[in-house]
Amino acid sequence: DAKTTQPPSMDCAEGRAANLPCNHSTISGNEYVYWYRQIHSQGPQYIIHGLKNNETNEMASLIITEDRKSSTLILPHATLRDTAVYYCIVRGFYGGSQGNLIFGKGTKLSVKP
Amino acid sequence: DGGITQSPKYLFRKEGQNVTLSCEQNLNHDAMYWYRQDPGQGLRLIYYSQIVNDFQKGDIAEGYSVSREKKESFPLTVTSAQKNPTAFYLCASSPGLAGANVLTFGAGSRLTVL
Numbered sequence: 417d418a419k420t421t422q423p424p425s426m427d428c429a430e431g432r433a434a435n436l437p438c439n440h441s442t443i444s445g446n447e448y449v450y451w452y453r454q455i456h457s458q459g460p461q462y463i464i465h466g467l468k469n470n471e472t473n474e475m476a477s478l479i480i481t482e483d484r485k486s487s488t489l490i491l492p493h494a495t496l497r498d499t500a501v502y503y504c505i506v507r508g509f510y511g512g513s514q515g516n517l518i519f520g521k522g523t524k525l526s527v528k529p
Numbered sequence: 530d531g532g533i534t535q536s537p538k539y540l541f542r543k544e545g546q547n548v549t550l551s552c553e554q555n556l557n558h559d560a561m562y563w564y565r566q567d568p569g570q571g572l573r574l575i576y577y578s579q580i581v582n583d584f585q586k587g588d589i590a591e592g593y594s595v596s597r598e599k600k601e602s603f604p605l606t607v608t609s610a611q612k613n614p615t616a617f618y619l620c621a622s623s624p625g626l627a628g629a630n631v632l633t634f635g636a637g638s639r640l641t642v643l
Contacts, residue, residue, distance in 0.1 A: 448628045459533075459619050459634035460572070503571065509628040516562070516587065517632060519571030 419443065419506040425524040428498075434491040436523055438504030441485045446509035449480060450517065451489045453500040460503065460519075463489065467509075494527045501525070531556045533635035535620050540640045542607075542614070550605045550638045552620035561603035562621040562632065565589060572619060578603055579626050607640060615642045 421439040428434040440449065448467050452460040464471055464478045466487075471478045477490040491498055503522040533554045542548045554561065560579050564572040574587030578597040592611025597603055603622075607614045618638045623630040 446628075457617070457637070457639075459621075459636050462631050462633065465629075465631070507628045510626075516574050516577065517572070519564075519573070521569070521571055 419518065420504045420520055422502075422504050422520065422523045424521065425526070427526050427528060428491075428494045430496060430527055430529050431493055434489075434494040434498065434525060434527070436489040436491075436502050436504075436525065437486065438489070439486045440504070440506050443484050443506050445484075448507045448509065449478065449484075449487050450505040450507050451476070451478065452503045452505065452517075452519075453498075454503065454522070455500045463502075465507075494525075496527050496529065499525060499527045533620055533622055533633060535618075535635035535638050538636065538638060540638060542640060542642050544642055545609045547606055547608050548614075548640065550607070550618055550620075550640070552603045552605065552635060554601050554603075554620075554622045554633075556622055556633060557600075558622035558624050558633075559600070560623045560626050560630070561597065562623075563587075563593070563595065563603070563605045564619045564621065566617040566619060566637075575605065575618075577626070614640055616640060 450465040451463040454460045466478045480487045501522040501524050505517050536551045562577045563575040566572045573589050575593050576595045578584040594606045620635045621632040623632045
């Protein structure tokens with residue numbers, strides 16, 4: 417079972433920031449938070465991941481709360497091409513089955529003109 | 530460009546037939562994975578491999594088989610024992626299995642059983 421909880425759907429206006437929340441209240445100290453997205457009928461695309469600190473790359477920012485029980489993915493200026501299903505995933509630090517990605521149903525983000 | 534190539538993109542199979550899906554990567558990654566996705570659902574892990582000649586069952590391995598004879602190749606065979614094989618199949622690879630290693634996914638193969 418997925419160890420994360422996400423809203424099933426969200427809307428965002430084009431050009432505005434999209435803030436996608438994720439709850440992972442049972443996360444342990446050696447587990448990463450990963451975000452992927454999937455555009456219809458394509459393979460998932462990696463966005464960002466973090467362990468404890470906030471992270472930023474060219475695609476997005478990841479804000480992790482101090483207690484690590486929740487996080488927010490921020491797309492600073494959403495475009496129509498950002499319409500996709502966004503998956504928040506908790507992934508073990510070590511290899512083997514603990515390090516595998518466990519996907520839930522994600523959040524369907526619709527960016528509207 | 531480095532990446533993962535899956536083929537075929539679409540495949541139709543009659544009941545009772547085995548079918549093999551190809552996955553090739555030129556990223557020099559040690560670890561490779563196969564996932565299955567059903568409509569409206571997340572991905573579920575079928576098999577994974579940490580290194581050549583080694584592979585492990587994932588959550589839904591029944592009715593599937595894999596081999597890892599070369600570092601760059603990880604084919605998946607969907608056997609007749611798989612009761613509901615119609616699905617979208619995704620291959621992925623990563624430098625290693627540890628949690629800090631990012632998985633890169635292929636474009637997927639859609640299998641339909643007639």
